[in-house]
Amino acid sequence: MAEIKSAIELAMEKTKDLVVGGEERRTIATREAESKVKAVVRRYLGDMTSQEDAAREFDEIDADRRLKGSVLVETLVEEFDVKKSPERLLALFGLTGIDLEGSLRNEFATLQGQFQEEMAxxxxxxxxxxxxxxxxxxxxxTGIEPNLAAWDEWTEGAEEAGSIFKQRIQEWKEKVRASSSRL
Structure with a gap:
């Protein structure tokens, strides 16, 4: 009597001799590390975890320290926005070993101050x-206080100010990337 096999059994029989090569393994490991690092950053930026917990989670990720650091730098640079308050984001740079206490932090403080002055x-x-x-x-x-967010003029003005600083912020991000590649 013929045996009826399930789709899973058939698939298992056909793939039993397939193996994942070294290059594929490294690619898979890199993707896993990237997704784990990004998840840690998202939880931290979403106020779901403290800086200490984020640091602990970052250290617990099973991947090469340089890979984790480069993924963290890329994620932080992508998330960076001068319009938002970036103090929490800047605190995570300590996990990468990048010293933002020096010229990069001063340059950022100058950019943020100029942006806030322009917005004011x-x-x-x-x-x-x-x-x-x-x-x-x-x-x-005297009691009339316009709701700026409801006016197109404000949206246009904010976008204009953002575009003025976009190039300078991009240059700062490139300096951060360059600084991280020297580690």
Missing amino acids: RKEKTIRGKISDSLAFLGITG
Whole structure:
């Protein structure tokens, strides 16, 4: 009598002699390390874990220290945004061994300060324009505080300021990458 085999048994029979080569193994290990490092960073940035726990999780990842460091640098650089408060992100650079206490940190502080000054100037200008628009519509008074986020002028102004600093931030990110490659 013929034996009925399941699809799983058939697949197992056909693949029993297949093995994963050394190069494929390294590729798989690299991808696993990347996903684990990115998960640690996401949990940390999402306030789901403390810096100490993130450091412990990072150390527990079973991969080469240089690989983990390079993946961490790439992830941190990708996540970096001058518009957000990056203190938590900068704290993770300590896990990579990159010293951001020196010129890179000073350059970042300068960039962030200039960006915040530019945004404050834009906010003042745009608030004035919005107040003028509201006054033209007959809406005036000391209690009138425009909701900037609801106005297209604010969105355009924020995008303009972001584009001004985009190139400078990109240059800073490249310096961080270069600094990490020397480790």
